[in-house]
Amino acid sequence: MGALPVRSTRLVDLNLLSVRISSNLEAFDAYAYFSREAPAGTEPDHEIVCVDLDRDPYDPEVLRGLCDRTLRAKRFRSGYYLNHIFGDPAYLVTEGRRSYVFGRRLERTVWPYFVKRILTDFAVDHGYLHLKAGGFTFDDGAATLLVGPNAGGKTVFLTQACLDGARFLTNTHALVRDGEAHAVPSAVRVRRAPQFERLIEEHGLTPHLESGDFVAAPELLFAGAPSDSGRVRNIVITDFSPGRPGGFARITAEQAGLFLGLFSDGVVNYGLKDDLLDHHGGDLDAFTATLAGLRAQLTTLVEGARCYRANVDMLDPLVRKTVLAELRA
Known part of the structure; x- marks a missing residue:
């Protein structure tokens, strides 16, 4: 150039x-x-x-x-x-x-x-899964990954867990291999709310691409240094909807795998299939072998974790205490 x-x-x-x-x-x-x-x-x-x-x-x-x-x-x-x-x-x-x-x-x-493209290319070249997921760890280093649909409450769940003593792991992306989730350090999306007004003004936070929100480094929001990695103990599908019956319950690995395949897999979720094919130089054999490998890795991940679905209000102190106690156990 x-x-x-x-x-x-x-x-x-x-x-x-x-x-x-x-x-x-x-x-x-x-x-x-x-x-x-x-x-x-x-x-x-x-x-x-x-x-x-x-x-x-x-x-x-x-x-x-x-x-x-x-x-x-x-x-x-x-x-x-x-x-x-x-x-x-x-x-x-x-x-x-x-x-x-x-x-x-x-x-x-x-x-x-x-x-997203760089993370996906890196993941397939080095044997990782690139997942759209938030996450936190507990004192023993075990990680909880949060996945779900847009506006399903992942950020609220993550924020409340970290304000209640968990260590921030990642906000949006995770690279996972052999059951270990590795953080992708990034800023956290902050919605304009009374508890964040002072933070927004004092630090002159940059507006998020989507109107009305801002971005802040996790160190500004939570005590302690973020974790770089953690062994995946829990996978939680968050889909907060007050209009439906609430609850926090175990689900099967098969259910979790099917959900993550659509809502968390980086290639599928971000529409990167054509980019991945380009990454393989159009080689169909290499491309499909990669896809098969990613599917096998995802199956192994969910089978090795406790999987939950959550329609819970993490802003409720009693609910939050109960949920985090289960995830810590």
């Missing part, structure tokens, strides 16, 4: 891997989604270079000629990034472990797309 204007950069630590993010903006909102920096001198596993076209204009015709010929690059040019995240047309250029993206408000591509 040659020399590009870079006015800020950050080397972020994602625990098992690191990523260098650079921008032609002095202040780039994407940095706020990462809670930990990698040590100086760390060789990044991937690099992302974001060029805002309002700051440094480039000829769209030239950019179109440089773009990847993948489905993802085509979608970027239409302004569709991943899942429900849209924006201006963006131009994606990949050179090995370095990705370039040209467009506007490119913070909408870094955490929503690039991080």
